[in-house]
Amino acid sequence: MQPLVQNYDERLTAPRSWWAVAVLIALGCGVMLLPLGALPLLGGLIGGGALSAVAVSAYGSARVRVVAGLLVAGDAKIPVAALGEPEALDETAALEWRMHRADPRAFMLLRSYVRTAVRIPVVDPQDPTPYVYLSTREPERLVSAVNEARAAHHGSESGA
Structure with missing residues (x-):
């Protein structure tokens, strides 16, 4: 009888501080576009937040x-x-x-x-x-x- 092989699975997730930096990048993008109005501010927040979150998530998705x-x-x-x-x-x-x-x-x-x-x-x-x-x-x-x-x-x- 063969021994039972232990499965191992670990995701090397990024630390919480990296997520805080992603939030700061989103805020920075929004503030940078503030002089152009409320709609560009919102677009900067959403776009900057989405891009930085994707970058942190992709780097932290290694398994x-x-x-x-x-x-x-x-x-x-x-x-x-x-x-x-x-x-x-x-x-x-x-x-x-x-x-x-x-x-x-x-x-x-x-x-x-x-x-x-x-x-x-x-x-x-x-x-x-x-x-x-x-x-x-x-x-x-x-x-x-x-x-x-x-x-x-x-x-x-x-x-x-």
Whole structure:
């Protein structure tokens, strides 16, 4: 019997302060058009608010998932069979891997407002990507989900 694979799903939503900035941008657009009258003021509020809200929402819509033998990070779908042992990174280690230890060939789904991350080596010899770096608010849970998916994959290979 195969072990039950834990599904993992996290959305890297933007912090509340970014939404406050979106409101300030809307107000700024409205005030900028105030000399032209009430209707342009309203248009500036609505248009500026809508555009800034779309920008914040789009940037904060990145998702990290482990499902059906795949690690899905943003638009990337990586088979767990191509991944090595994941490593949870605390704030200090995550900052190091985002900065001076970073490899330009790595796949990185990072959000600066998420302080912790997971780094997973890519073990597929055909893939030039050395590792996957993923921002996550729950690094231990993501490590566990990837390990369970890898174990289930290896179990299904040996059982076949």
